[in-house]
Amino acid sequence: EIVLTQSPGTLSLSPGERATLSCRASQSVSTIYLAWYQQKPGQAPRLLIYAASSRATGIPDRFSGSGSGTDFTLTISRLEPEDFAVYYCQHYGSSLHTFGQGTKLEIK
Amino acid sequence: DVQLVQSGAELKKPGESLKISCTGSGYSFTSYWIGWVRQVPGKGLEWLGVIYPGDSDIRYSPAFEGQVTISADKSITTAYLQWSRLEASDTAMYYCARLVDHLFDFWGQGTLVTVSS
Numbered sequence A: 001e002i003v004l005t006q007s008p009g010t011l012s013l014s015p016g017e018r019a020t021l022s023c024r025a026s027q028s029v030s031t032i033y034l035a036w037y038q039q040k041p042g043q044a045p046r047l048l049i050y051a052a053s054s055r056a057t058g059i060p061d062r063f064s065g066s067g068s069g070t071d072f073t074l075t076i077s078r079l080e081p082e083d084f085a086v087y088y089c090q091h092y093g094s095s096l097h098t099f100g101q102g103t104k105l106e107i108k
Numbered sequence B: 001d002v003q004l005v006q007s008g009a010e011l012k013k014p015g016e017s018l019k020i021s022c023t024g025s026g027y028s029f030t031s032y033w034i035g036w037v038r039q040v041p042g043k044g045l046e047w048l049g050v051i052y053p054g055d056s057d058i059r060y061s062p063a064f065e066g067q068v069t070i071s072a073d074k075s076i077t078t079a080y081l082q083w084s085r086l087e088a089s090d091t092a093m094y095y096c097a098r099l100v101d102h103l104f105d106f107w108g109q110g111t112l113v114t115v116s117s
Helices: none
Strands: A004-007 A010-013 A019-029 A034-039 A046-050 A063-076 A086-093 A096-099 A103-107 B003-006 B010-012 B018-025 B034-039 B046-052 B057-060 B069-073 B078-083 B092-100 B103-107 B111-115
Touching: A004 A086, A010 A019, A019 A034, A019 A086, A019 A103, A034 A063, A034 B103, A046 A063, A046 B103, A063 A086, A086 B103, A096 B046, B003 B092, B003 B103, B010 B018, B018 B034, B018 B092, B018 B111, B034 B078, B046 B069, B057 B069, B078 B092
Parallel strands: A010 A103, B010 B111
Antiparallel strands: A004 A019, A019 A063, A034 A046, A034 A086, A086 A096, A086 A103, B003 B018, B018 B078, B034 B046, B034 B092, B046 B057, B069 B078, B092 B103, B092 B111
């Protein structure tokens, strides 16, 4: 079973700064089934990135995804106040869905 | 517009049974998998299982198989998650979500289940 490990656990940055979030898989995974979600307090998660690097409908272009194999990255180029939230990576493989434990992006 | 509307919050006692629902609209309900995801307060997301309403094919997470039952009634475009005997550890927010290419693209608003004596 694949394990996804996200780092850091918490990231403290200021609006306007660049955020880099990491998701590492315990073994090589297909990029087709690697996604990122954003969850704000009191809300359901929202799909941001699918297939490792494609933005979902309506997602601003300051969000980008990259990576392959075991290492994946979500980058937010210039943080807006509404971007402070928890971010999860997720993978599907062998009929199993796996989430990372999340990275909390907080205002510094 | 795609919508998934979940049933309301529940307060139950340990040992009681429960069935919560997720009603889809704005798309072909029988053509997409529906998944259930648990979130314990203050914790991360955990996948419970998925169902394909078109033929009721079901896949469970090994961690939750035998603990919950997933079903669907395509005639009323509704998926269900049920417990036969709740435990305090089942206290969580439960989300349903539609899957496209095995990724969760639209989510319900969540159903809070509280199990307390």
